[in-house]
Amino acid sequence: MKRLSLLLPLLIPLLCLAAGPGDPAAGTRFTSVDILIDPKGQPLAAYQVEFTAEVGRVSLVGVEAGEHPAYAKRPPYYDPAALAGHRIIVGDYSLDPNLPRNRVRVARLMLEVRGQTKPQYAMKLMAAANADGKTIPVEMSLSEQ
Amino acid sequence: MRQDVDPSSDLPEFAAAMRRAYSHRPAIPSEIDARLSAMAAERFAAWRRSRMAVRWAGAVAAGLAAVIALAIALRPQRPAAPIARATPKNYDMVDALLLAKHLAAHDAVDRASDVNGDGVVDQRDVDAIAAAAVRLRQTVAHRLPTLNALGLDKPIRPASAESSDSAKAVAQVVAAPREGMR
Numbered sequence: 001m002k003r004l005s006l007l008l009p010l011l012i013p014l015l016c017l018a019a020g021p022g023d024p025a026a027g028t029r030f031t032s033v034d035i036l037i038d039p040k041g042q043p044l045a046a047y048q049v050e051f052t053a054e055v056g057r058v059s060l061v062g063v064e065a066g067e068h069p070a071y072a073k074r075p076p077y078y079d080p081a082a083l084a085g086h087r088i089i090v091g092d093y094s095l096d097p098n099l100p101r102n103r104v105r106v107a108r109l110m111l112e113v114r115g116q117t118k119p120q121y122a123m124k125l126m127a128a129a130n131a132d133g134k135t136i137p138v139e140m141s142l143s144e145q
Numbered sequence: 146m147r148q149d150v151d152p153s154s155d156l157p158e159f160a161a162a163m164r165r166a167y168s169h170r171p172a173i174p175s176e177i178d179a180r181l182s183a184m185a186a187e188r189f190a191a192w193r194r195s196r197m198a199v200r201w202a203g204a205v206a207a208g209l210a211a212v213i214a215l216a217i218a219l220r221p222q223r224p225a226a227p228i229a230r231a232t233p234k235n236y237d238m239v240d241a242l243l244l245a246k247h248l249a250a251h252d253a254v255d256r257a258s259d260v261n262g263d264g265v266v267d268q269r270d271v272d273a274i275a276a277a278a279v280r281l282r283q284t285v286a287h288r289l290p291t292l293n294a295l296g297l298d299k300p301i302r303p304a305s306a307e308s309s310d311s312a313k314a315v316a317q318v319v320a321a322p323r324e325g326m327r
Contacts, residue, residue, distance in 0.1 A: 046242040048278055077238070077275040089279040093242035095249055127237040133246075135239075
């Protein structure tokens with residue numbers, strides 16, 4: 001009993017350390033990926049792209065609007081079910097008379113990356129059209145902040 | 146009660162005097178007569194002019210109404226929004242753009258564009274199309290190839306040997322998108 005009373009002050013801090021949560025921030029970081037589209041001189045009136053994090057433990061945590069005034073007024077359309085997943089489809093249209101004709105950020109994806117594995121992203125164009133609704137050729141790219 | 150005077154009565158002189166008094170024609174100077182005639186002619190002419198003006202105004206108004214009615218009737222109808230280019234399962238953002246454009250231009254819009262079924266084609270239908278376009282489940286289904294594309298348009302016979310290969314192919318195809326959903 002006497003031994004226990006001596007060990008107790010030593011055991012309690014050790015037990016607290018063992019039972020406490022580990023460092024949640026260890027190996028977790030937040031980053032953002034910009035989706036860029038270059039309509040090559042044509043007015044970009046609508047777009048729809050699919051983004052996938054193919055490698056790494058990545059979760060989507062948010063979607064922000066683009067930078068051009070035509071796409072900056074609101075976030076693009078996306079399925080809320082995509083949040084906390086690693087795949088999302090974003091798209092938007094604009095009736096603005098001043099549409100982007102050059103490389104422009106149309107959306108920004110906020111991501112949570114867990115673990116040390118460097119994530120790899122893939123993007124697929126689903127639709128891109130000018131103001132008449134005609135499909136236009138575009139170039140897409142990603143930019144991780 | 147009126148009683149005619151009998152000329153053979155006892156008052157012939159009185160009757161003659163009365164006849165003279167009421168049957169004489171007063172002498173009107175020709176100047177006054179001409180002036181009265183001119184005034185009457187002028188009054189009648191003014192009245193006739195006002196009646197003609199009213200008639201012309203009525204005719205012009207009726208003509209304008211007819212022209213407007215004809216213009217409305219013969220106005221070329223712009224085609225309804227071609228939203229029917231996509232089936233509900235594979236809308237994309239271009240469909241939303243096209244409907245939004247037609248709504249902004251106040252064009253006649255096809256009732257088939259009432260995607261949310263509320264009886265009105267409005268911005269909510271545009272939003273519904275856009276939401277359908279970015280829905281994740283749709284694209285998984287959309288990725289699945291048809292039986293024709295797989296060469297499996299014939300019924301699969303589970304007991305036969307050749308059907309087992311087809312069943313494996315289907316299982317692989319179905320398993321592929323599920324992996325993507327994780």
